[in-house]
Amino acid sequence: MYPVLGILLIAVMLSSCTSVKVASDYDKGADFATYKTFAFYKPGIDKAEINDIDKRRILRAIESELLAKGFTKSETPDLLVSMFTKSREQVNVYNNNGFGPYGYGWGWSPYYYGNYNTVTTSTEGVLYIDLIDANKKELVWQGVGTGYLSQNNTKKEERIQEFVTSIFELYPPGSEKK
Template identity: 55%
Template sequence: MKTIKFLSVLFIAAVAASCSSIRVDADYDEAVDFTHYKTYGYLKDGVDKAEISDLDKKRILKAVDAELQKKGFTKSEKPDVLVNIFTKANKEVNINQGFGYGGYGYGGFGYGGWGPGWGWGGPWGYGGGYNAVSTHTEGTLYIDVIDASKKELVWQGVGSGVLTQDRSKKQERINEFVAQIIAKFPPQKDKK
C-alpha cells in the first residue's frame, strides 16, 4: 500500500512539473538587422483572427506590451514592426499504468524483480494494478514579428505548454508563455 501512495505522490509531482514547463523555440531571418527596430504595433487583422476569446487576446496583448517595453520598444501608430499572434489548443489524455512487483514471469521482468509488469498476471504479478487517467489542454502560442515596411515575417516565436482554465491564474500563465517567448526576441546572432 505504501508503494501505491508513493507512486501516486510521484505521479502528481510529475504532472505538476509538466504543467509549469513551457517549451519555447524561435526562428528568424538571418539577413535582417534587428537593431533598426525600435517601435511596434499590432497586425489588427491577424490578431482579430486568433481563435481565442477576446478576453484572452487582451491578456496576451497586455503581456506582449509589457515584455516588449521591458526591452526598450515603444508602441507606435507608425511602427517599425507589426506583431501578430495566433494559437492552437489540443486536449491531451494521459493514461498511466501502475508499476510494481512482478513475479516469476507473470507480470515482470526477471524473477521477483521490480518492473512494469507486462504479462499474464497484469502489472502486479498475479493480478491487480491501477490506471490513472488525466486530461489537460495543451496550448501553443505563436508570436510573429513582421517588418512593417516590407510586410515580411522576420521573426517567429512559439511556446507550448499546459493551459489553465482557472480564471484567477490565466493572466499569470499567459505572462509566463509570453515572457519566455519574447525572451528570444530580438535574436542574438551567433558570433563566429
C-alpha cells in the same frame, strides 16, 4: 519503495506541466537593432481562434514585454506584431495495477480492489508571436511557446504572462539564456 516511485513520477509530471517550452526562428538578414517601434497587426490578430478576453490578456502581456525591451508603441511602426494560437486536448490513462485506492502493491489487503485506472485530461496550448517588418511586410521573427494551459480562471493571466515572457526571452536573436 513503490509509493516513493509513484510520488517521484507525479512530481516530475507536475513540474513538467508548469514549464513553457520555447523556440524561435528569424530572418538572418534582418537588422534587429533598427527596430524601435511597434503596433499590433489587427488583421492577423483577429484570426486568432481564442476568446476576446484571453486575446486581450495576450496582447497586454506582449505590449508589456516590448515596452520593457525599450520599444515604443507607434502609429508608424517599424514592426507589426501578430499572434495566433493552437490547442489540443491530452487524455492520459494510467493503469495502476495492484495499486487500488487503498492498496499498497501486490499481495492481499482488505482494501485491495484490483486494477485501478486513473484518467486525466489537460489542454496543451501553443502561442505563436510574429514580428513583421512593417516596411517590407515580411516576417522577421517568430517566437513559439508550448505548455499546458490553466483551466483555473484566477491563474489564466499569470499563465499567459509566463508564456509571453518565456517567448520574449529569445528576442532579439542571440539574447537567449545560455
